[in-house]
Amino acid sequence: MSYLKIQWVRSAIGRTQDQRDTIRSLGFRRLHEERVVKNTPEIRGMVKKVVHLLKIVEDVR
Numbered sequence: 702m703s704y705l706k707i708q709w710v711r712s713a714i715g716r717t718q719d720q721r722d723t724i725r726s727l728g729f730r731r732l733h734e735e736r737v738v739k740n741t742p743e744i745r746g747m748v749k750k751v752v753h754l755l756k757i758v759e760d761v762r
Contacts, residue, residue, distance in 0.1 A: 703740040704761040709733065711754040723751050737761055 709729045713721045727747055728736045735758060738744050748755060 704737050705740050705744070705748070706735060706737050706758040706761050707748060708735045708756045708758050709754060710756045713754060716754070720751050720754070723747050724754065727751075 707727070709724060709727075709732055712732060713724050727738065727744075740760070748757070
């Protein structure tokens with residue numbers, strides 16, 4: 702199973718509640734935090750939904 706390292710780089714202030722919930726469900730609590738998540742279709746869909754707020758740092762294997 703591969704993993705993704707993602708970083709939250711843009712604030713969720715002024716975004717829809719659905720986008721804020723997606724950021725929270727990805728495990729982020731603070732801005733500029735990095736998370737390593739599994740590379741599954743469900744997670745990829747969540748990342749795609751808020752890709753304008755995130756930075757995909759690398760594909761961790």
